[in-house]
Amino acid sequence: MERHLITSAIPYINGIKHLGNLVGSQLPADLYARYQRAKGNEVLFLCATDEHGTPAELAAAKAGKPVAEYCAEMHEVQAALAKGFRLSFDHFGRSSSPQNHALTQHFAGQLDAEGLISEVSEKQVYSNTDGRFLPDRYIEGTCPNCGYDKARGDQCENCTKQLDPTDLIEPRSAISGSTDLEVRETKHLYLRQSVLKDRLDAWIDSKSDWPVLTTSIAKKWLHDGNGLQDRGITRDLNWGIPVRKGNADWPGMEGKVFYVWFDAPIEYIACASEWCDAQGLDDAAWERWWRTDKGAGDVRYTQFMGKDNVPFHTLSFPATILGSNEPWKMVDHLKSFNFLNYDGGQFSTSQGRGIFMDQALEILPSDYWRWWLLSHAPENSDSEFTWENFQSTVNKDLADVLGNFVSRITKFCRSKFGEAVPAGCAFGEEEEALIASLNARLAEYEKHMSAMEVRKSAQELRAIWTSGNEYLQSVAPWTTFKTDPDRAAMQTRLGLNLAVLFGVLSSPFVPDASARILESFGRSSQPWPQNMQDILGTLQPEDPFTVPEVLFAKITDDQRDDWQARFSGQRD
RNA sequence: GGCGUUAUAGCUCAGUUGGUUAGAGCGAACGACUCAUAAUCGUUAGGUCGGUGGUUCAAGUCCACCUAACGCCA
Numbered sequence: 001m002e003r004h005l006i007t008s009a010i011p012y013i014n015g016i017k018h019l020g021n022l023v024g025s026q027l028p029a030d031l032y033a034r035y036q037r038a039k040g041n042e043v044l045f046l047c048a049t050d051e052h053g054t055p056a057e058l059a060a061a062k063a064g065k066p067v068a069e070y071c072a073e074m075h076e077v078q079a080a081l082a083k084g085f086r087l088s089f090d091h092f093g094r095s096s097s098p099q100n101h102a103l104t105q106h107f108a109g110q111l112d113a114e115g116l117i118s119e120v121s122e123k124q125v126y127s128n129t130d131g132r133f134l135p136d137r138y139i140e141g142t143c144p145n146c147g148y149d150k151a152r153g154d155q156c157e158n159c160t161k162q163l164d165p166t167d168l169i170e171p172r173s174a175i176s177g178s179t180d181l182e183v184r185e186t187k188h189l190y191l192r193q194s195v196l197k198d199r200l201d202a203w204i205d206s207k208s209d210w211p212v213l214t215t216s217i218a219k220k221w222l223h224d225g226n227g228l229q230d231r232g233i234t235r236d237l238n239w240g241i242p243v244r245k246g247n248a249d250w251p252g253m254e255g256k257v258f259y260v261w262f263d264a265p266i267e268y269i270a271c272a273s274e275w276c277d278a279q280g281l282d283d284a285a286w287e288r289w290w291r292t293d294k295g296a297g298d299v300r301y302t303q304f305m306g307k308d309n310v311p312f313h314t315l316s317f318p319a320t321i322l323g324s325n326e327p328w329k330m331v332d333h334l335k336s337f338n339f340l341n342y343d344g345g346q347f348s349t350s351q352g353r354g355i356f357m358d359q360a361l362e363i364l365p366s367d368y369w370r371w372w373l374l375s376h377a378p379e380n381s382d383s384e385f386t387w388e389n390f391q392s393t394v395n396k397d398l399a400d401v402l403g404n405f406v407s408r409i410t411k412f413c414r415s416k417f418g419e420a421v422p423a424g425c426a427f428g429e430e431e432e433a434l435i436a437s438l439n440a441r442l443a444e445y446e447k448h449m450s451a452m453e454v455r456k457s458a459q460e461l462r463a464i465w466t467s468g469n470e471y472l473q474s475v476a477p478w479t480t481f482k483t484d485p486d487r488a489a490m491q492t493r494l495g496l497n498l499a500v501l502f503g504v505l506s507s508p509f510v511p512d513a514s515a516r517i518l519e520s521f522g523r524s525s526q527p528w529p530q531n532m533q534d535i536l537g538t539l540q541p542e543d544p545f546t547v548p549e550v551l552f553a554k555i556t557d558d559q560r561d562d563w564q565a566r567f568s569g570q571r572d
Numbered sequence: 573g574g575c576g577u578u579a580u581a582g583c584u585c586a587g588u589u590g591g592u593u594a595g596a597g598c599g600a601a602c603g604a605c606u607c608a609u610a611a612u613c614g615u616u617a618g619g620u621c622g623g624u625g626g627u628u629c630a631a632g633u634c635c636a637c638c639u640a641a642c643g644c645c646a
Contacts, residue, residue: 220575221646229646261646307577311646338577339643346642376585381578382642389584392598400611408608415607455585459596466613473613478606492607550609 091275100270109246129178141168375458423541424489
């Protein structure tokens with residue numbers, strides 16, 4: 001049995017994610033996890049909320065809540081939405097968990113012991129009114145270059161010139177608007193990534209099966225300019241993981257926390273530990289997934305993420321792990337996605353543009369979204385959501401091809417033979433030909449699923465559904481019935497078994513509909529097929545069934561127009 | 573400004589290491605069927621592959637330049 005460790009990029013705690021975020025990591029990761037489980041492999045599928053950093057603090061302040069309380073609430077909101085989309089995480093953790101605190105501090109201590117941490121004094125802007133240091137992007141002022149009066153400390157959005165906060169004319173806090181700012185000296189820890197450059201380079205080179213896009217991004221960061229730069233891993237904030245050297249204090253770093261990008265990927269590991277604690281298992285249960293010296297040698301680790309996250313997963317996090325000199329499991333395959341656009345523009349969290357996860361579930365069940373998003377996943381380039389495309393895809397693929405197939409065969413059987421599987425004669429030539437063709441399609445489907453070729457998998461699955469309709473159309477049991485009822489019975493029995501087959505094969509994409517199909521044949525689950533001969537003999541003569549309710553309702557033009565108008569503007 | 577990605581039928585997309593008449597689904601037209609959610613199945617019509625110029629016996633597939641859109645610049 002294969003063992004698959006699967007993680008999805010962890011969504012930031014601040015606000016509800018849109019469909020572009022969903023299809024960029026969590027949803028395809030879920031597809032892969034469900035497929036591997038269905039194949040009988042052992043899977044640990046982890047995700048979590050990324051909770052630290054300034055944006056979380058500001059969002060909490062805006063909501064008038066303590067940041068810990070705000071994060072706890074938003075975590076529950078995101079967990080409920082994940083459940084709503086049937087994301088089958090074994091655990092949905094939190095980067096603010098005690099387990100991640102301990103592990104992050106452990107890694108920092110270990111890196112320091114390896115001589116990979118340096119302490120750097122630097123000057124940063126402090127706001128007396130806000131009582132805090134301000135990150136560059138939270139300082140506003142007039143651009144010295146173009147005169148734009150809302151330039152940020154890191155860059156002017158108007159003329160795009162890179163800035164230093166001290167360049168700004170009349171700088172003010174973007175949080176409070178206060179101009180009572182001063183420059184203070186503060187000390188921070190840097191991870192000496194430059195020392196690790198060669199080891200990272202060699203590690204990247206060992207990944208010959210990675211997409212060019214992925215390795216080229218990593219290579220660029222490694223070699224461009226002065227090469228990989230050391231990176232600050234601490235911040236002057238209140239909300240975060242306190243800077244400690246393992247279990248010990250870190251002299252001079254009191255009151256500081258680790259930077260969110262240092263602790264967030266470590267949560268991938270800590271999440272497994274959270275999972276164990278939640279399940280009442282001991283540490284060995286998660287270490288056999290993460291420690292190559294404790295049983296993780298045969299684990300295949302796959303990460304899913306949007307393309308914007310690639311550098312952090314190919315360099316930053318590996319730098320932490322390699323630098324620790326401890327036998328942690330490192331990523332084997334990295335599947336990254338491009339962006340999904342919305343009706344001619346970008347999805348945007350900050351501007352509230354597009355469809356958000358909660359809104360999507362309010363208007364349609366998760367299967368509809370899962371199917372469209374996965375069958376149009378932005379794998380090779382950015383892709384585009386339009387309501388017309390969504391409507392026609394859902395109506396054609398789900399309602400007409402899959403839903404209607406189940407409907408037509410069960411209703412036909414009920415009217416001619418009653419609500420039990422008829423016997424009939426043995427399979428003939430047409431049936432054997434169908435079985436041969438389906439065996440080939442199954443192999444193709446599995447090949448694409450194993451390779452995480454999401455769109456191609458969807459295409460192949462759809463072709464499998466279509467072959468059911470082709471078969472019925474070709475043998476026409478409604479005609480056969482008039483002259484050869486025994487043969488019509490056999491054709492009907494095969495048709496019903498095809499519905500079972502579709503239920504099993506479709507489960508990674510549309511789990512709810514799959515479950516309903518299987519339920520109507522009195523089955524709560526059905527093993528993944530080894531071959532067509534077996535699975536198409538699942539239903540035996542006399543087995544009872546019921547005609548399921550409409551599996552997928554069509555989207556009407558009125559609904560489409562209504563939704564298009566409703567989601568055309570900005571949220572709230 | 574630097575770097576990078578993309579540009580293939582009306583729409584959404586496939587097109588391995590360059591090699592016979594460039595593929596699929598949707599949409600369209602026509603036909604078949606009538607069990608079914610007016611569903612299904614079949615046939616046909618539509619692209620010379622953003623532009624220009626090269627390399628080659630041969631380029632959508634390699635090179636240069638141009639145009640357009642988008643992204644990244646810690």
